[in-house]
Amino acid sequence: MFHTMFSRSLYQLQKLSRRNDLSLHNSSTKFKHAVLAAFQPILHTRPYANNPQPAASASSVDQAELAKFAAIAESWWDAEGPFKPLHVMNPTRLTFIRSTLCRHFGKDPFSARPFEGLKFIDVGCGGGILSEPLARMGASVTGIDAVEKNIKIAQVHADLDPVASSIEYRCTTAENLVEEQMKFDAVLALEVIEHVANPAGFCKSLSALTVPNGATIVSTINRSMRAYATAIIAAEYILHWLPKGTHQWSSFLTPEELVLTLQRASISVEEMAGFAYDPLTGQWSLTDDIGVNFIAFGIKKQ
Amino acid sequence: MQSRFASGKPEKKGVPLSSFTNYSLARSLNTRGDMSRLIATRRLASNFFVSKLATRTFCNDAPAKLSTVPHSSQSNKELEDEQGFTNDVPQYDIAIVGGGMVGMALACSIASMPLTKQLSIAIIDSNPALTNGSSIKKDDPPDPRVSTVTPATISLFKGIGAWQYVEQHRHAYFDRMQVWDYTGFGYTRYNARDADKDVLGCVVENKVLHKSLLSCLQNKDFKKTIYPTRLLSMSLPTRSSVSAAGASQSSTSTKSLANLAKLELSDGTNLYAKLVVGADGSKSHVRELAGIKTTGWNYSQSAVICTVEHPAENFCAWQRFLPAGPIALLPIGDNFSNIVWTMSPKEASNHKIMNEDDFVKAVNHALDFGYGPHPESWVFGGNVLSSFFRPDVTSSANEGFELPPKVVKLASQRMAFPLSLMHANQYTSKRVVLIGDAAHTVHPLAGQGVNMGYGDVASLSNVIADGVAVGSDIGEVTLLKKYEADRKTANIAMMAVLDGFQKAYSVDFGPLNILRAAAFNGANVFAPLKKNIISYASGERRLPFLS
Numbered sequence: 052m053f054h055t056m057f058s059r060s061l062y063q064l065q066k067l068s069r070r071n072d073l074s075l076h077n078s079s080t081k082f083k084h085a086v087l088a089a090f091q092p093i094l095h096t097r098p099y100a101n102n103p104q105p106a107a108s109a110s111s112v113d114q115a116e117l118a119k120f121a122a123i124a125e126s127w128w129d130a131e132g133p134f135k136p137l138h139v140m141n142p143t144r145l146t147f148i149r150s151t152l153c154r155h156f157g158k159d160p161f162s163a164r165p166f167e168g169l170k171f172i173d174v175g176c177g178g179g180i181l182s183e184p185l186a187r188m189g190a191s192v193t194g195i196d197a198v199e200k201n202i203k204i205a206q207v208h209a210d211l212d213p214v215a216s217s218i219e220y221r222c223t224t225a226e227n228l229v230e231e232q233m234k235f236d237a238v239l240a241l242e243v244i245e246h247v248a249n250p251a252g253f254c255k256s257l258s259a260l261t262v263p264n265g266a267t268i269v270s271t272i273n274r275s276m277r278a279y280a281t282a283i284i285a286a287e288y289i290l291h292w293l294p295k296g297t298h299q300w301s302s303f304l305t306p307e308e309l310v311l312t313l314q315r316a317s318i319s320v321e322e323m324a325g326f327a328y329d330p331l332t333g334q335w336s337l338t339d340d341i342g343v344n345f346i347a348f349g350i351k352k353q
Numbered sequence: 354m355q356s357r358f359a360s361g362k363p364e365k366k367g368v369p370l371s372s373f374t375n376y377s378l379a380r381s382l383n384t385r386g387d388m389s390r391l392i393a394t395r396r397l398a399s400n401f402f403v404s405k406l407a408t409r410t411f412c413n414d415a416p417a418k419l420s421t422v423p424h425s426s427q428s429n430k431e432l433e434d435e436q437g438f439t440n441d442v443p444q445y446d447i448a449i450v451g452g453g454m455v456g457m458a459l460a461c462s463i464a465s466m467p468l469t470k471q472l473s474i475a476i477i478d479s480n481p482a483l484t485n486g487s488s489i490k491k492d493d494p495p496d497p498r499v500s501t502v503t504p505a506t507i508s509l510f511k512g513i514g515a516w517q518y519v520e521q522h523r524h525a526y527f528d529r530m531q532v533w534d535y536t537g538f539g540y541t542r543y544n545a546r547d548a549d550k551d552v553l554g555c556v557v558e559n560k561v562l563h564k565s566l567l568s569c570l571q572n573k574d575f576k577k578t579i580y581p582t583r584l585l586s587m588s589l590p591t592r593s594s595v596s597a598a599g600a601s602q603s604s605t606s607t608k609s610l611a612n613l614a615k616l617e618l619s620d621g622t623n624l625y626a627k628l629v630v631g632a633d634g635s636k637s638h639v640r641e642l643a644g645i646k647t648t649g650w651n652y653s654q655s656a657v658i659c660t661v662e663h664p665a666e667n668f669c670a671w672q673r674f675l676p677a678g679p680i681a682l683l684p685i686g687d688n689f690s691n692i693v694w695t696m697s698p699k700e701a702s703n704h705k706i707m708n709e710d711d712f713v714k715a716v717n718h719a720l721d722f723g724y725g726p727h728p729e730s731w732v733f734g735g736n737v738l739s740s741f742f743r744p745d746v747t748s749s750a751n752e753g754f755e756l757p758p759k760v761v762k763l764a765s766q767r768m769a770f771p772l773s774l775m776h777a778n779q780y781t782s783k784r785v786v787l788i789g790d791a792a793h794t795v796h797p798l799a800g801q802g803v804n805m806g807y808g809d810v811a812s813l814s815n816v817i818a819d820g821v822a823v824g825s826d827i828g829e830v831t832l833l834k835k836y837e838a839d840r841k842t843a844n845i846a847m848m849a850v851l852d853g854f855q856k857a858y859s860v861d862f863g864p865l866n867i868l869r870a871a872a873f874n875g876a877n878v879f880a881p882l883k884k885n886i887i888s889y890a891s892g893e894r895r896l897p898f899l900s
Contacts, residue, residue, distance in 0.1 A: 118597075130829060130830050130831040131830065138831050139831065141823075142819070142820075142823045142825060142832075145823035145824060146822070146823055149822060149823060161467035161468060162467070162468075163467075163468050163469070163471050163821050163822075183824070183826075184823055184824025184825060185824060186824070187824035187825075187826075188823075188824040210608050210609075211608050211609055211611070211612040212609055212612065212826065213609050216609075332838065334835075
């Protein structure tokens with residue numbers, strides 16, 4: 052069932068990308084398409100590389116094309132724009148990442164660039180909302196996304212900041228990099244695994260990308276009733292934070308399932324935290340409650 | 354991106370999150386040699402850049418097209434970036450416009466936190482005191498411009514290492530305060546003991562606070578540049594300009610400039626900054642250039658300020674509400690006190706030019722029997738009230754009304770300035786943030802104005818440190834909004850309290866006078882209320898009476 056759903060959304064996505072009238076300046080529905088594309092980053096069992104490239108190939112990039120992506124990048128990165136929820140949640144995810152990785156790699160938590168000299172990969176990087184802060188924290192970052200448009204958005208935006216422009220963005224999948232035998236000190240896949248058709252295989256790829264004793268960080272949504280009420284009913288249907296159909300409840304993973312899946316991929320989960328949203332302040336914070344959104348930090352076994 | 358409505362659980366998961374925001378802990382871990390590490394960092398970054406270019410050429414991504422400039426010139430530009438310069442235009446992380454007390458405090462605060470001390474700062478102010486290195490002589494007569502700093506402000510100064518310099522100069526702690534009014538109906542005495550504190554505050558001349566911050570900054574190993582000039586104009590990145598830059602085929606360093614704020618100074622210098630801080634006072638040029646509107650009104654009142662001398666040292670802060678406005682007598686050390694006397698503009702100009710003996714007489718009159726009798730607590734049944742609340746009766750409630758010490762001599766020139774209230778509708782927009790009087794100007798009543806500014810400094814530097822910790826762009830609105838959310842509520846509440854006081858005393862009407870007296874007596878005898886008021890005025894609690 053998931054396969055058919057995913058095939059359909061993939062099909063829609065490709066159709067969308069093929070259309071050349073993606074002038075995203077003022078149409079809200081088109082923003083939603085951009086959102087949708089960003090939230091469907093990886094299709095594990097059907098690597099994009101095997102499909103004909105939906106977006107324009109590199110050689111045909113012209114000035115108009117570039118201007119178009121620059122405009123999308125601006126709205127993608129607009130903190131008050133359609134991706135506002137992601138921007139608001141981002142510092143909270145990064146707080147967890149910073150504290151666990153500083154401890155794991157023995158880095159000074161009071162340094163402004165603690166990840167100096169470490170190689171990180173952001174799997175499903177979208178517009179680069181996680182990659183850029185990681186680069187500012189000193190890491191040497193590779194950002195990958197299966198959606199070409201996301202990679203372009205990310206690249207255009209990263210070029211606006213000399214520190215972020217050190218990020219290497221590639222339109223590819225985790226398993227392509229496994230084939231290339233790439234290795235990273237830390238592998239991060241945030242809000243991606245729930246969009247993947249084969250989570251077990253995906254975790255194996257994440258593990259294969261991690262150096263022995265390296266770190267893997269995965270975040271997703273719990274398959275709980277509360278998650279259904281908040282992540283789907285509230286976020287998609289009431290608050291319209293996300294386009295309807297962004298998430299399928301049945302493809303969410305419970306923390307136990309995630310731990311087991313990672314365990315089988317030789318990653319032992321060491322620490323977990325939940326995210327709580329305070330509607331009064333509009334801020335997210337870390338909590339013990341992993342009932343809805345949660346993030347897990349694991350270490351690749353030797 | 355799912356909402357989970359707060360369950361009220363403590364937000365902790367074995368992660369020392371709070372330690373990132375913990376100001377004092379962060380500070381205590383200052384390490385030396387960070388400069389060298391930083392330089393190494395930058396070299397590494399430029400190396401990465403070169404290797405990235407190499408990877409990009411074989412990775413046939415569209416964006417590879419973006420970097421059409423040859424490698425060598427790119428890395429040259431990166432080398433320039435290392436010194437913070439691109440094409441001879443200096444680039445900074447933060448440009449502070451206005452090097453007054455609040456602006457300097459922000460610079461010191463940023464320089465003293467481990468997460469932020471690597472940031473480069475430009476301070477733009479034409480005040481020669483910033484660069485000429487003059488020192489304050491101990492015997493100089495006290496300056497009439499003083500601040501009553503609260504315990505919260507003192508701990509900020511201690512945290513950034515500036516308080517030790519303040520203590521080398523004239524300053525006066527006070528542990529008691531008496532507030533009364535001209536109707537003779539009520540009075541309140543506050544004692545630091547009521548709130549289990551040692552002091553209620555400290556009165557320091559503004560020039561001492563400023564000089565201390567300057568000394569503190571000079572003794573820090575920190576990248577700062579002082580521009581002794583004025584801000585002429587500012588251009589902020591807009592959506593279209595950034596998109597245009599993103600779409601252009603120019604090099605990364607040129608593009609990155611389009612995403613920064615550009616400042617033009619009156620001496621012809623241009624500079625770029627990720628964040629522009631408007632600390633340039635109530636007539637803020639930054640606020641105007643950023644197009645931030647304000648709300649406010651004039652009080653049709655003026656304040657006369659000066660320094661006076663007593664026969665003996667004064668250790669108490671005194672404030673008496675008179676029909677035209679309050680008169681405050683604040684100890685400033687030695688035998689001196691500072692006077693802040695609010696009155697009508699016409700009266701103010703009279704009091705400014707009248708001969709010194711007449712002025713001293715007028716001050717003594719205003720602090721004694723002038724305009725009405727001394728308050729007697731029995732007038733409002735104070736004894737009945739205090740016996741009723743016996744378990745809660747505070748120590749100072751038993752202290753009787755006292756008369757302030759006589760003024761014998763005027764010790765400085767007199768200054769008069771009109772009073773107004775102003776509040777910026779926003780404290781921030783992309784790459785701009787307002788602090789201190791640029792964001793809010795208040796009635797000088799209770800000496801809260803500058804403390805609100807220091808509160809802004811503490812909040813903003815913590816927000817910036819939190820941003821650096823999680824790799825945020827420090828000029829990003831999402832980040833700066835946290836500062837705004839933190840300070841706006843606190844500042845508006847304080848402004849409302851002060852404005853309310855002002856309004857309550859601008860009417861001389863029988864029933865209202867009794868209400869005021871009731872409030873005074875209530876505050877005097879009811880301990881929890883008193884404790885709350887003191888905590889609030891000390892800057893330790895956000896909203897009064899909601900403990």
